[in-house]
Amino acid sequence: MxxxxxxxxxxxxxxxxxxxxDVQEVIFMLRRIENDIxxxxxxxxxxxxxxxxIIAAKDVAYIIHKDMIKKEELLQSVATACYQQGMTELMTTxxx
Numbered sequence: 001m002x003x004x005x006x007x008x009x010x011x012x013x014x015x016x017x018x019x020x021x022d023v024q025e026v027i028f029m030l031r032r033i034e035n036d037i038x039x040x041x042x043x044x045x046x047x048x049x050x051x052x053x054i055i056a057a058k059d060v061a062y063i064i065h066k067d068m069i070k071k072e073e074l075l076q077s078v079a080t081a082c083y084q085q086g087m088t089e090l091m092t093t094x095x096x
Contacts, residue, residue, distance in 0.1 A: 026049070029045060029046055030060075030074060033077060034074050043081035046078060047081040047085045050078075050082055050087065051082065051085060051086075060078060
């Protein structure tokens, strides 16, 4: 778990790149992926947020563990999408 989300589960998150991410927007994106609603587009957008360091992979993993139902399937989908876009570091980052 990250300290960022302990106090800001429904708020906004400042990333390392100083951009603000709405946590609810990430949750809705993950729910759409989980329910196969425009899955590829949402996976691509989420992967871009992670790769652009707008949100940390470990924060996405925390949200998945906390708020999602199909946790393992969703983690695998996100990891695969990031890997396909050239990010190989996600597997070790999300496992913390």
